[in-house]
Amino acid sequence: MALPQKKAPATDLSDKYGLLIDDIASMRTTVRIQLASVRLERCDQARNIKEAIDRLTNKHYDLIVCDYNLGDGADGQQFLELVRRKQLLPLSTAFLMITGETAYQQVSTAAEYSPDDYLLKPFTADTLGTRLLRIIEKKEALKPIYQYMGAKGGDKIKALAACEVLLAQKTRYNLEVLRIKGDLLLASGRATDALALYEEILGQRSTPWAEVGKALALTAIGDPDEARFLLEQTLVAYPNYLAAYDSLAELLVKTDKVAAQQVVEQALKVASTTQRQRELGSLALDNKDYSRAEDAFRVAVDRDRSGFFNSHDDYAGLAKSYVEQDKISEAMATVKDMGQRFKVSPELAGRQAALECQVHARAGNAEAAQAALTKALALQQQGGLDATTALEIAQACFASGQPEEAKKIIQAIAEDHQENEKILARAHAVFEAAGLEEEGTLFLEATRKSMIRMNNEAVALAKSNELDKAIIMLVEAADRLPNNAQVAVNAAQAILMRIQTKGMDMGQISQAHRYITQAIRANPQHPKLEGVVAFYRKLAPPGARPIEG
Amino acid sequence: MDVLVAAAIHDAKNALNALGVWLEEAQRECASQPASPALARAKTIASTLSGQLVELLALYRAGDGSLRLAVEDQYLEDFLADLMAELAESRAIVTQTQDAPEGGAAIAIDTDFTAAGEIGAWAFDAYLVKFVLLDALRNALRHAKQRVCFTLALEPGGGIRFSITDDGDGYPDAILRSGNQASTEMTAASSGLGLSFAHLIAARHATPAGLHGRLELANDGLGKSGARFSLILP
Numbered sequence: 001m002a003l004p005q006k007k008a009p010a011t012d013l014s015d016k017y018g019l020l021i022d023d024i025a026s027m028r029t030t031v032r033i034q035l036a037s038v039r040l041e042r043c044d045q046a047r048n049i050k051e052a053i054d055r056l057t058n059k060h061y062d063l064i065v066c067d068y069n070l071g072d073g074a075d076g077q078q079f080l081e082l083v084r085r086k087q088l089l090p091l092s093t094a095f096l097m098i099t100g101e102t103a104y105q106q107v108s109t110a111a112e113y114s115p116d117d118y119l120l121k122p123f124t125a126d127t128l129g130t131r132l133l134r135i136i137e138k139k140e141a142l143k144p145i146y147q148y149m150g151a152k153g154g155d156k157i158k159a160l161a162a163c164e165v166l167l168a169q170k171t172r173y174n175l176e177v178l179r180i181k182g183d184l185l186l187a188s189g190r191a192t193d194a195l196a197l198y199e200e201i202l203g204q205r206s207t208p209w210a211e212v213g214k215a216l217a218l219t220a221i222g223d224p225d226e227a228r229f230l231l232e233q234t235l236v237a238y239p240n241y242l243a244a245y246d247s248l249a250e251l252l253v254k255t256d257k258v259a260a261q262q263v264v265e266q267a268l269k270v271a272s273t274t275q276r277q278r279e280l281g282s283l284a285l286d287n288k289d290y291s292r293a294e295d296a297f298r299v300a301v302d303r304d305r306s307g308f309f310n311s312h313d314d315y316a317g318l319a320k321s322y323v324e325q326d327k328i329s330e331a332m333a334t335v336k337d338m339g340q341r342f343k344v345s346p347e348l349a350g351r352q353a354a355l356e357c358q359v360h361a362r363a364g365n366a367e368a369a370q371a372a373l374t375k376a377l378a379l380q381q382q383g384g385l386d387a388t389t390a391l392e393i394a395q396a397c398f399a400s401g402q403p404e405e406a407k408k409i410i411q412a413i414a415e416d417h418q419e420n421e422k423i424l425a426r427a428h429a430v431f432e433a434a435g436l437e438e439e440g441t442l443f444l445e446a447t448r449k450s451m452i453r454m455n456n457e458a459v460a461l462a463k464s465n466e467l468d469k470a471i472i473m474l475v476e477a478a479d480r481l482p483n484n485a486q487v488a489v490n491a492a493q494a495i496l497m498r499i500q501t502k503g504m505d506m507g508q509i510s511q512a513h514r515y516i517t518q519a520i521r522a523n524p525q526h527p528k529l530e531g532v533v534a535f536y537r538k539l540a541p542p543g544a545r546p547i548e549g
Numbered sequence: 550m551d552v553l554v555a556a557a558i559h560d561a562k563n564a565l566n567a568l569g570v571w572l573e574e575a576q577r578e579c580a581s582q583p584a585s586p587a588l589a590r591a592k593t594i595a596s597t598l599s600g601q602l603v604e605l606l607a608l609y610r611a612g613d614g615s616l617r618l619a620v621e622d623q624y625l626e627d628f629l630a631d632l633m634a635e636l637a638e639s640r641a642i643v644t645q646t647q648d649a650p651e652g653g654a655a656i657a658i659d660t661d662f663t664a665a666g667e668i669g670a671w672a673f674d675a676y677l678v679k680f681v682l683l684d685a686l687r688n689a690l691r692h693a694k695q696r697v698c699f700t701l702a703l704e705p706g707g708g709i710r711f712s713i714t715d716d717g718d719g720y721p722d723a724i725l726r727s728g729n730q731a732s733t734e735m736t737a738a739s740s741g742l743g744l745s746f747a748h749l750i751a752a753r754h755a756t757p758a759g760l761h762g763r764l765e766l767a768n769d770g771l772g773k774s775g776a777r778f779s780l781i782l783p
Contacts, residue, residue: 101562101603101676120676122570127631134627175622175670205707206756206783207622207672233757240617270617 013132016062018043021052021079022098023071031065031098031128038129049074049082049308056088063094063132066115072305076115078273082308084113091146094135098123141173142166145180154524156188175207182213189527191220208234208241215247224251240270249279253425257286274300274309281317285324286429294321301337312342312351316392319355323362331359350379350389357396369400380409387413387423387483391430398434406430407443414447416481419523455490467498478515485523488515489532496535509544512536516547555613558606565599593639603680604746611749618674618753625665625701625709632679633660636686656693658686661700664709668701671709673782677750684743685713685778692717696771707760708783716775719768747780756783 018040022028028045035043044059046052049070055061068076076097083089097115116135119128139146144166148159163181167174178201185194195217201210211234218227231248238244245267252260261283268276281296297318304310315338322331335355342348353376360369376393379385385393390409397406410427417423424444431440454477461470474491481487492515495508516536519529533547540546572592576585610616636658689697693715704710724744747764754762760783770777 101559122566130631134624172624172626172666172669205671206758206760208620209622211757230757237755237757238618238620240619 013038013040013063013129013136016040016042016136017060019046019052019055019061019064020044020066021046021064021070021076022067023047023069024067027067034125034128035065037125038132040132048072049079049306052079053083053086053088053308056083060090061093063096063136064089065096065098065128065132068097068099070306073303074306074308075273077271078275078309080115081113081273081275091149092139092143094132094139096132096135138173138176141171142176142180145177149180149184156184157530160184160188175201179209179213182210186213186216186220187525189220191217195221206237208238208244211238212241212243212247215244215251219251224255227251235266242267242271245270253283257283261287261289261292272299272303274304274314277303278311278314278317281321282313285317285320286432288324290321290324293317294325297321301334307341310341312338312348313388315341316351316355319359323359326362328359328363331362332356335359346379346382346384347386347389350376350385351392353379354389354392354396358399361396361399366400369396373397373400373402377405387417387420388426391423391426394427395430395433398430398436403434403436406434410443411447414444415451416483418448418451418481418484419486419526420483451484451487455486458490458494462494462497467494467501470494471498475511475515478518482518483522485519485526485529488519488522489526489528491515492519493528493532493535496532496539499539504539504541506541506544509536509540513540513545513547520547555606555609555615558602558609562599562602562606565595565602569595569599596639600680600683601742604684604742607677607746608742608749611753616749616753618677618750620672620674620754622670622672623675624670625668626662628675628679629660629662629665629701632682633658635679636683639687640690656690656695656697658690659696659698661698664701664703668703668709671782673754674750678754678780678782681747681750681780682711682713684747685780688743689713689715689717689776689778692776694772698771704781708762708781711780711782713778714770714775716770716772719770719774719776720766725766725768751780751782754782 013035018035020028020031020035020043022031022045025047028047032043032045040063044055044061046055049072052066066076066079070076070079076099080089080095080097089095095115097118098121099118100121116138117131119131144162145159148155148162160181163177163184166177167181171177178197182194182197182201185191185197195214198210198214198217201207202214211230215227215230215234218224218230228248228251231244231251234241234244235248245263249260249263249267252263261280264276264280264283268280277296277300281293281300284290284293284296297314300314301310301318315334319331319334319338322328322334335352338355339348339352353372357369357372357376360366360372373393373396376396380390380393390413394406394409394413397403397409410430414424414427428437428440428444431437431443454473458470458473461467461473471491471494474487474494477487478484478491492512495512495515499505499508499512513536516529516532519526519532523529536547569592572588572595576588576592579585607616686697686699694717696716698712698714700712702710702712744764751762751764762780762782765777765779765781767777767779768774
């Protein structure tokens with residue numbers, strides 16, 4: 001057996017840039033001195049989430065030391081999730097969380113994004129230095145993979161190849177590399193390969209992420225029952241593992257929302273975050289458990305005094321929980337509060353008007369409801385509202401007795417977001433809230449089928465040498481549906497086919513470029529994307545715009 | 550009431566941690582003078598008490614159903630290095646404060662962690678397992694005549710095994726008889742809390758496939774009948 005290769009460990013932090021985040025001045029001073037004593041001289045400080053985000057936006061850091069408690073209802077785990085989601089924190093940056101013992105038990109097995117390491121208070125400067133160096137060494141070793149995993153320029157095929165290279169070297173980080181490889185396989189739609197990988201790992205040892213990975217692979221392969229069983233077993237063995245709760249809730253939401261709500265309630269006992277409160281609230285709304293929904297959204301709205309974690313959904317959910325319990329004045333007040341809380345935007349105005357309409361309609365105030373709806377529809381007609389806001393306006397249409405208008409909006413959303421299950425589920429929930437569950441199912445299914453038919457027709461036209469007709473059809477659809485990656489990919493594909501048969505045309509190649517870019521923006525994970533990008537690169541002459549990444 | 554008990558234990562533990570920090574600060578303030586054995590002794594006691602409260606709290610939480618392990622991959626080499634560093638630090642304090650080597654200050658610890666590099670990482674609750682092993686090591690040092698041996702190996706049936714052996718007189722019969730039951734009496738120096746805690750933490754480590762961790766106590770350690778403490782994690 002080959003001995004694990006050992007690279008000489010990094011011995012020094014003196015060439016690194018650090019960021020220290022803690023809301024308590026004396027703690028910052030203490031940790032700053034400790035960092036200096038392990039030769040991290042270049043270290044900025046942030047007192048709160050806002051300052052930290054400003055710092056991260058303007059500068060690259062090699063390492064971040066963040067206290068779990070950040071005050072104002074914010075914590076380090078939520079901060080980490082926020083900056084990872086906003087792509088302000090590259091995977092190559094080391095993130096060390098400082099916690100007390102209680103917080104450690106709560107968050108050390110965090111969900112989607114976890115810190116590279118935890119340090120329990122109290123600790124010595126030496127320990128702090130050792131831990132940081134260890135993380136940096138690991139990040140350095142995994143760099144060949146990370147470089148292909150950025151938000152922009154991600155390339156799963158190259159990242160997977162880099163995994164193979166590292167696995168062949170048998171470094172001490174083998175298990176970590178396997179973990180990344182599993183994630184990449186799942187994200188590439190290679191569920192069968194992912195399943196084989198997880199089963200091989202689990203044959204040697206049990207570890208929470210591999211159990212959840214196996215469940216995700218099983219779900220993707222089409223065995224949700226086995227996946228559910230495995231996730232439930234995983235939670236018995238690892239009751240702190242939040243990713244297992246999240247995956248189980250996501251699985252159950254499709255078939256059994258009451259069970260999903262219970263799972264989220266359990267997860268909240270392990271770690272309460274604004275996002276999970278919101279999830280609980282919206283499940284409780286769907287389950288018509290209105291007082292529970294009110295409590296959950298109330299917590300979501302009240303607890304985040306930093307303002308970084310709330311979304312319009314929290315206020316909308318709270319207002320609806322009130323409406324359903326006929327607490328009209330509370331609902332109205334919530335809609336008003338919402339206006340104080342967020343930056344002015346068409347989305348905010350549209351959401352508020354749509355909610356106002358629903359509150360008035362419930363209170364039997366038809367005239368005021370109509371006035372609010374008119375305002376909402378005017379914003380909708382200007383275009384460009386996000387799907388969530390548009391669906392809220394559709395719900396207002398139903399509430400004030402204009403179902404045709406509602407369906408028009410929903411159809412446009414469903415066509416545009418043809419492959420986005422979450423948005424489609426939300427569209428269905430709008431029908432449900434209007435008491436039209438069955439009609440909603442049929443309506444959305446019909447919309448889905450007509451989109452598939454359109455795509456199939458275009459592909460058939462392209463195959464039977466009617467490329468120009470296909471292109472006209474697809475280009476019309478792609479211009480109308482900016483969030484539909486499938487349509488954009490097909491449009492680009494057809495245009496490239498025409499170039500291949502009829503010769504280069506710079507106008508057409510740049511049109512193909514535009515639709516590929518549109519598809520990447522709509523869904524960078526789309527399975528057909530890699531094929532069309534390769535096709536483009538094959539045809540594109542010098543001087544044509546390159547595809548980023 | 551239940552919440553109060555847990556909160557009180559928790560607060561007491563934090564207070565002891567704070568006390569430890571202040572004692573260290575006090576030592577720094579009189580840096581010009583020779584290290585104060587009294588301060589060092591006080592610090593050891595604070596740290597021992599704090600550790601016992603961690604164990605008590607875990608047992609209490611297990612009783613009321615709120616103990617949840619935080620199981621994550623741990624690089625075994627790093628974990629063991631941290632563990633040995635922490636042990637060395639507390640032994641150094643003991644050495645400072647005692648004329649006669651009691652509490653194992655003069656005992657050599659042989660380690661064999663070859664397997665750690667081969668296994669790489671393993672998933673367990675590092676925070677709680679560290680307490681179990683530190684307790685077991687200190688106990689072995691207290692009872693050993695000359696040697697303590699600490700090893701890690703892959704367990705044939707699945708899992709990993711930490712073994713701590715010493716060349717002392719072995720466990721009392723009562724402890725061995727109680728088998729996997731949490732022991733109620735141990736030695737004068739310990740209330741049996743440590744072993745109860747160790748049994749608990751071992752048993753709480755489990756896999757979705759139904760494997761559980763366990764403790765094995767036996768008197769086939771070093772010498773004729775030294776103690777052997779094994780923690781097997783699935």
